[in-house]
Amino acid sequence: MKISGAEILVECLKKEGVKHIFGYPGGVVLNIFDVLYDEKDLQLILTRHEQGAIHAADGYARASGKVGVAIVTSGPGATNTVTGIATASMDSIPLVVFSGQVPTLLIGNDAFQEADIVGITRPCTKHNYLVKDIKDLAQTVREAFYIASTGRPGPVLIDLPKDVTAGMSDFVWPQEVKIRSYNPTYHGNKYMINQAAQMIAHSKKPVIMAGGGVILSGASKELRELAEFAKIPVTMTLMGLGGFPGTHKLSMGMLGMHGTYYANTAVQNSDLLMGIGVRFDDRVTGKTEAFASHAKIMQIDIDPTSIKKNVRVDLPVVGDVKNVLRDLLKTLKEIKEQQWGAVRSAWLKQVERWKEERPLTYRFDKNIIKPEFVVEKIYEVTKGEAIICTEVGQNQMWSAQFFKYDHPRRFLSSGGLGTMGYGFPAAIGAQLACPDKIVIDIAGDGSIQMNIQELATAVINKLPVKVAILNNGYLGMVRQWQELFFKERYSHTHLESGNPDFVKVAEAYGAVGLRATKPEEVEPVLKEALKVKNRPVFMDFVVDWKEKVFPMVPAGAAIDQMIFDEEKEEKKLKAVK
């Protein structure tokens, strides 16, 4: 029996186990939307912007570990997805994005609402397709899900010309996918793993640096076992937060530009740095020549292109992090003569001293709300049991510093691309994926306005997403740089006078709006928000605009050249330059 391309597509999605799709309609995808109209097993969530749809699919994927799916129309619908796709690509998030396209015969003719989305997204997708023949449709969808979710995950786009979804054909679901030119390496080389075990056994001052790869490969348990067995302190990149329990005594929190003093200092003093599922981003390494210069660097990653890209690597192990860590632990256990406790205790004591020397702090003020205080209170009130999404800027860094993530997939943030406007739609996706969890977007007053229209999506779908706006009236992170490096010339970073009344905005959409202007109001507002179960809540926390994120490694400095709150920053900065 012949069915339409649109019906074939929907059948494919069902075969892939898809339950939620985020999308926005338009001319060339009408056939698909028409089929979805009657569909009971597949729910389409209409966002209010295509960028919102992609971030929502991304948040859905990060929170659940499944592939996020979105459908948009051609031309402007498709180009609106680019930021979202690039965001997912930088953070290796599995997405399958369907874009409508003008009929095959018109492609290349500057037809109405035509955009070469395959060309545009080529550098920011893991792979993309233009389906030119309805007979290839099912196979292509199958391949796309396979490619998106295996190896190093990433977004895949499928461009669907109108005649392909409107045409008729038989539906044949391919039993298996095999792509001869795509064979990720899942198991680490035995010799390399032996070498790695020897390196660990001979190291006196090892540090584990865990990244997003740990979360993507589901290797938290293995990582914890390894760290505990070999007594290695662990620091995490922004993307790695939650990959190792933040409250664990071996945890040193985040490293890098706004990392903890003890994590950065430990890395710089280590004799072995184990990068696990990381790509050594420049926000983490600072000046690369001065990064971990006394250490041998080991790197475990499924993607060979991540290895040796940014820093020298003494021992690469290519493979899936989970498998490699499991094999590594097994090999380590066979090295009999090692006395982990004795060898490591001096090092672990040193790390403890660094922790005591300069813990993460801020100065509480009883008259004005400090943004760090809000994040701390969120942690307290939720007892750490929440999915935290962030926007980008100071709000993101404080969320990384002052909330302790004990589980993977609980901290959703645009790490690689740093996309303002990511957090709120991502929270909507996360809430759909995890209806029973508390989902909170910790936002900035600037970022929240980049996808604020998604309030409608949350309201109409009765999603109790919480948004905690750390309202400092500025593009705070940029203002911080202007204060420190541009003589307090706040060029175009002041927002306050143009900011809307966020409480009223929320109410206008049918959401709940709350506000706190004094420290003692923070907790009641949070508790009030948590009571709301059927609508989104905006919490407007009017915070101290002067607050800066510390510690801070100035751009181009080594990561142990940190500046702190209490120091005369000016002087120290000059010394760095």
Place this chain on the structure above:
Amino acid sequence: MRHTISVLVENKFGVLSRISGLFSGRGYNIESLSVGETIDPAVSIMTIVTTGEDLVIEQITKQLNKLIDVIKVVDFLEIDHVEREMILVKVAPRKEDKPEVLQLAEIFRGRIVDSGQTTYTIEITGEEKKISAFIDLIKPFGIKEFVRTGKVALAREGTRKGK
């Protein structure tokens, strides 16, 4: 360093732009590129000549390998190999120079593939050195048109040298 890289790819539309994008995205120029089908028409082979820092080229080769449509990548830098290129040159020598041009073509084992009232079109095949030597010698006689195929390369059997 100058690298000759051969890339075995699925013979699909869009593959060439995926590959060239990896070079252009880093501001690297492709000096020559030749593409053709292999014995299996579903597979094409590309030979790419490029110049750049070894570390960057290493990263590009890894990125090439990562492309879904790429089956195999070989950088010939460390590998003993044979390489050939073909050129076609149309020369318009003065009457008295004609014998010398013909002689040159013969020395370089070239062939005259076309001749007009005032021109010869010469085909030369060889490795880079031979080709450039020929070009240097023929230039003074007046090159009217010139075209080259780009390099193709294959590893020598069983004589892997280097690391």
